[in-house]
Amino acid sequence: MSLRDAATYLFSLLIVAGFAVSGVYAFHGAPIGVTENTAEFERPGWAREIDNHVGFPAYRLRDDGSSVAIGRVAMLSPERLRLAVFPDVQMAPVAQARVLLLETNARSLLALVPDTSRLKIAKDMERVARSMRDRFVTIVRDPAFDEAYRNRLQEIIVDAYRTVRADPGLDLATDRAIEIYRREYAPELSNTLLLAAIPRLRAAALEMMIPSWQGMLDLLSEGKVDYSPLGDAAADLLRNDAFFDSLVLHALDLGRDRRFWRVGVLLADAFIDAVSDDPRTEALLDDISRDPAFHAELQVLEREAAAATTTIFSTVVGRGPDMQPDALAVRIIRYILLRRPRVVAVVLQEGEAPPSGMLDRFIPLTKAGS
Amino acid sequence: MTDAADALHRAPILSGAGLSIAPPAGRVLLQDVDLTLNAGEIVLLAGPSGTGKSTLINMLSGAIDPREEGWQASGRISYGDRVYDLASDRVAIGGVVFQNFALFDDLTIADNLAIARDHSDAIGANLKAAIDRLIEDVDRRQPVGSASGGQRQRVAIARTLLGNHPVLFLDEPNSGLDVSSSRQLAQLLRDLVDEIGIPVVIIAHHFRHLIDVADRVVVLDSNAHDLVELPVDSNAIEAALNAVEAGDVPTAYQAPSRPVPDGPVALAEGGPLPDATARWRWNWGMRYFFRYVWELCFSPSALLFVGLGCTIVGFVTTWFIFMYLPFRDYLLPVIHSDALAGLAFSELRVLAPLMAAVLISVRNSSLITANIGHKVYADQIKSMRNLNVPHRLYINTMIMTASGVAAVFLAAAAVCLTAWVAMMTWAQIFPDGSTYMWRDQFFQRLWPPGVSFLVGWDWILAKTIPSIVGASAIALYFGYRPKHDVLDINKAIAQSLIWGLSFVLSWQSILTLIEFKRVSARLEATF
Numbered sequence: 001m002s003l004r005d006a007a008t009y010l011f012s013l014l015i016v017a018g019f020a021v022s023g024v025y026a027f028h029g030a031p032i033g034v035t036e037n038t039a040e041f042e043r044p045g046w047a048r049e050i051d052n053h054v055g056f057p058a059y060r061l062r063d064d065g066s067s068v069a070i071g072r073v074a075m076l077s078p079e080r081l082r083l084a085v086f087p088d089v090q091m092a093p094v095a096q097a098r099v100l101l102l103e104t105n106a107r108s109l110l111a112l113v114p115d116t117s118r119l120k121i122a123k124d125m126e127r128v129a130r131s132m133r134d135r136f137v138t139i140v141r142d143p144a145f146d147e148a149y150r151n152r153l154q155e156i157i158v159d160a161y162r163t164v165r166a167d168p169g170l171d172l173a174t175d176r177a178i179e180i181y182r183r184e185y186a187p188e189l190s191n192t193l194l195l196a197a198i199p200r201l202r203a204a205a206l207e208m209m210i211p212s213w214q215g216m217l218d219l220l221s222e223g224k225v226d227y228s229p230l231g232d233a234a235a236d237l238l239r240n241d242a243f244f245d246s247l248v249l250h251a252l253d254l255g256r257d258r259r260f261w262r263v264g265v266l267l268a269d270a271f272i273d274a275v276s277d278d279p280r281t282e283a284l285l286d287d288i289s290r291d292p293a294f295h296a297e298l299q300v301l302e303r304e305a306a307a308a309t310t311t312i313f314s315t316v317v318g319r320g321p322d323m324q325p326d327a328l329a330v331r332i333i334r335y336i337l338l339r340r341p342r343v344v345a346v347v348l349q350e351g352e353a354p355p356s357g358m359l360d361r362f363i364p365l366t367k368a369g370s
Numbered sequence: 371m372t373d374a375a376d377a378l379h380r381a382p383i384l385s386g387a388g389l390s391i392a393p394p395a396g397r398v399l400l401q402d403v404d405l406t407l408n409a410g411e412i413v414l415l416a417g418p419s420g421t422g423k424s425t426l427i428n429m430l431s432g433a434i435d436p437r438e439e440g441w442q443a444s445g446r447i448s449y450g451d452r453v454y455d456l457a458s459d460r461v462a463i464g465g466v467v468f469q470n471f472a473l474f475d476d477l478t479i480a481d482n483l484a485i486a487r488d489h490s491d492a493i494g495a496n497l498k499a500a501i502d503r504l505i506e507d508v509d510r511r512q513p514v515g516s517a518s519g520g521q522r523q524r525v526a527i528a529r530t531l532l533g534n535h536p537v538l539f540l541d542e543p544n545s546g547l548d549v550s551s552s553r554q555l556a557q558l559l560r561d562l563v564d565e566i567g568i569p570v571v572i573i574a575h576h577f578r579h580l581i582d583v584a585d586r587v588v589v590l591d592s593n594a595h596d597l598v599e600l601p602v603d604s605n606a607i608e609a610a611l612n613a614v615e616a617g618d619v620p621t622a623y624q625a626p627s628r629p630v631p632d633g634p635v636a637l638a639e640g641g642p643l644p645d646a647t648a649r650w651r652w653n654w655g656m657r658y659f660f661r662y663v664w665e666l667c668f669s670p671s672a673l674l675f676v677g678l679g680c681t682i683v684g685f686v687t688t689w690f691i692f693m694y695l696p697f698r699d700y701l702l703p704v705i706h707s708d709a710l711a712g713l714a715f716s717e718l719r720v721l722a723p724l725m726a727a728v729l730i731s732v733r734n735s736s737l738i739t740a741n742i743g744h745k746v747y748a749d750q751i752k753s754m755r756n757l758n759v760p761h762r763l764y765i766n767t768m769i770m771t772a773s774g775v776a777a778v779f780l781a782a783a784a785v786c787l788t789a790w791v792a793m794m795t796w797a798q799i800f801p802d803g804s805t806y807m808w809r810d811q812f813f814q815r816l817w818p819p820g821v822s823f824l825v826g827w828d829w830i831l832a833k834t835i836p837s838i839v840g841a842s843a844i845a846l847y848f849g850y851r852p853k854h855d856v857l858d859i860n861k862a863i864a865q866s867l868i869w870g871l872s873f874v875l876s877w878q879s880i881l882t883l884i885e886f887k888r889v890s891a892r893l894e895a896t897f
Contacts, residue, residue, distance in 0.1 A: 008669070008670060011670050012668050012669060012670050012673060015670060015673040015674065015677060016668065016673065016783075018677070018787075019673070019677070019782075019783040019786050019787055020786070022786050022787045022789070022790035022791075023782075023783075023785075023786025023787075023789070023790070025790055025793070026786060026789035026790040026792075026793050026809075027786070027789065027809075027813070027817070029805065029806055029809065053818075053819060053820045054814070054818050054819055054820075055819060057807075057810070068802065068803075069803075069804065069807040069810075070804065070807075072810060074819075086804040086805075086806035086807060087806060088804050088805060088806060089804050089806075322699065324699050324700065324703065325700055325703040325704055326703060327703045327706065330703050330704050331707070
């Protein structure tokens with residue numbers, strides 16, 4: 001073999017070796033010098049049904065709330081999971097970290113929104129709510145609504161409420177929530193909201209009772225009551241900014257209470273289901289939307305709602321000064337759209353303050369065997 | 371030499387009766403011709419160009435198989451107790467020294483001799499000694515191209531003798547030689563024939579320099595399609611050739627030098643006859659296989675072709691997807707995972723196999739067609755046939771097998787390198803990102819955890835193996851077509867490139883469309 005032939009063979013061998021090494025690095029990663037950073041945790045009870053051989057991503061959060069993928073969660077068994085940090089990610093041992101397992105739902109999505117962004121969302125929502133309130137009050141006080149839609153809407157709402165109350169489980173949960181509310185929140189209610197509302201509601205009650213003898217007769221003989229003064233009073237109260245601010249703060253306080261949150265979500269779900277299942281709802285909304293009397297108001301409402309939705313969505317998903325979409329938020333939305341039970345892990349290093357206080361509500365995973 | 375020995379030496383050992391030969395779609399060359407060859411004699415076969423002298427010896431040496439390619443032949447060839455029907459049997463009675471020697475220029479001189487020896491019966495000590503003397507001054511380790519013209523001619527004669535045929539044919543052996551060299555060659559042949567005792571038939575235009583050693587002279591009369599026996603006399607040959615070229619009957623025809631026997635010629639025992647069927651030798655098969663595997667797959671240019679092609683694919687697709695995405699800042703986080711999964715599919719299952727197949731097919735097609743075209747043009751294929759070297763097995767089969775090996779290896783190499791380049795490009799774009807995250811998302815559909823091998827590897831092979839092997843088959847086809855000059859080789863290369871590339875693109879397109887249809891039917895996010 002000549003020197004030239006030997007050099008040619010060697011050159012080919014080097015290229016083949018280059019192909020092989022590139023394949024190893026591309027498909028497997030560095031074969032040597034890799035330090036494992038993994039830890040096993042107990043699977044929380046709610047996550048034991050979730051199975052996925054592919055595993056789930058794990059993230060770290062930056063100070064601005066944006067996320068960076070750092071590893072993968074593998075479901076080992078119904079009781080255990082393993083979190084493996086990517087070998088090229090530099091971080092302290094994951095076994096010493098606080099690991100949160102988030103179910104991919106709206107609650108987790110909101111929990112990941114930094115507190116600063118959440119304040120912005122609250123302001124946006126408040127602005128939208130005010131606008132919707134104004135539109136709603138204008139529509140409800142319109143004689144055209146009173147004439148054509150009030151009774152139909154009342155029937156739908158009353159029937160939906162009855163349906164919700166007819167469910168024993170929900171009924172029990174509601175009673176308990178009311179009991180808690182009476183015990184813990186009623187004083188606040190009476191001190192703030194009712195103080196402002198009672199004079200106006202009292203006047204409304206008198207308006208309901210006093211107008212005519214015929215009204216009294218209807219009440220006594222057939223149980224009929226003209227609720228319109230009460231509706232007007234409610235509309236007036238909603239238009240009162242001081243009262244509305246108090247109402248929002250009260251609602252937010254309730255929302256922070258996990259017991260009310262759960263019951264509230266259950267009731268809201270059941271109530272919305274009942275309303276949307278009612279065939280009269282669609283017909284009613286269709287009629288209102290076609291009614292020329294409300295055209296201008298609805299148009300404004302639609303425009304503002306669309307703008308608010310966009311703003312709120314970009315605030316929920318965006319991070320950083322440019323509000324660029326965050327990978328973790330996008331992934332959660334994607335999982336929600338896929339409608340499959342999935343999880344993501346958020347790793348918080350020791351002493352690291354999460355950008356969202358709501359993350360403190362999630363219980364960290366327990367290390368396996370501890 | 372005693373009279374008895376001389377009689378035995380000159381006894382007839384081969385006869386042909388009623389020989390008729392017509393090439394495919396050509397005019398008749400020989401019509402009902404009889405021919406007898408005696409042991410230890412030198413016969414000069416003369417005739418105008420294009421009359422079929424070379425065809426006759428190719429037919430009798432097995433270089434042309436009348437059963438193939440549309441040849442029409444008939445007649446009987448008798449050798450010892452064997453009788454061949456020219457219409458149905460491949461007759462490999464004669465060893466041919468081709469005009470251009472047809473040495474295998476990809477082998478050394480020693481290997482040229484070895485391949486002939488390994489595919490024939492063992493030769494006697496007498497013949498072996500004669501061959502050794504014939505090339506005693508030739509360095510057998512040198513490549514064929516390094517030897518002088520005279521050395522190459524003697525090597526060609528030696529190689530043909532190693533084929534152990536009962537007759538030796540030389541096609542224009544003194545073409546291009548000066549008078550002195552021609553006379554030396556004539557004497558060499560005379561000595562050789564006297565020593566080994568086989569008949570030698572020499573086709574020669576320049577017969578004057580060989581006439582002194584000839585025992586008989588035969589002229590091919592292209593008008594009568596007949597062989598005419600002449601006296602061993604230059605003037606008689608000259609006159610006969612002039613008559614043939616003028617369209618007349620050669621005068622010497624009416625005065626044969628020896629009487630033609632009435633009945634069948636009684637043939638002497640001519641010795642063992644080589645098996646007409648080509649013989650497979652394991653070591654030569656492997657040698658050709660490794661040579662073609664090297665040339666078609668592992669040589670640096672093949673590897674660099676694929677490497678550079680895949681570098682372009684991996685870089686360009688990744689870079690452009692992530693850098694030139696409309697509304698990049700907003701869309702990237704949203705589509706990043708899906709974009710990587712899509713890139714993996716397009717890069718590894720479509721573009722890398724396509725790039726490898728196109729580049730290797732183009733490269734290998736030109737190499738194969740040039741190689742085979744040259745072998746055809748230089749009579750090396752005929753020579754292999756004549757030496758009972760199974761060229762179909764050693765060349766065709768090994769080229770196809772090597773192409774299959776190249777398809778599998780280079781497709782795998784293309785996939786590996788493309789993935790790595792894509793990863794490095796991505797790492798360049800996202801310096802803060804983990805390449806392990808890239809791996810998770812890039813392979814989320816092609817190689818998810820729990821799956822033992824790359825999903826769709828069968829599609830990759832289904833696209834690359836037929837592409838590259840098919841292109842090689844096309845290249846072989848054009849390579850084997852008749853070559854009359856160097857331009858024919860160039861033309862064949864161009865044709866094999868055009869048809870080979872068309873085939874590769876068509877095959878890849880069709881399979882990719884089917885693949886897309888199948889994949890899109892079960893496309894689902896798994897990550």
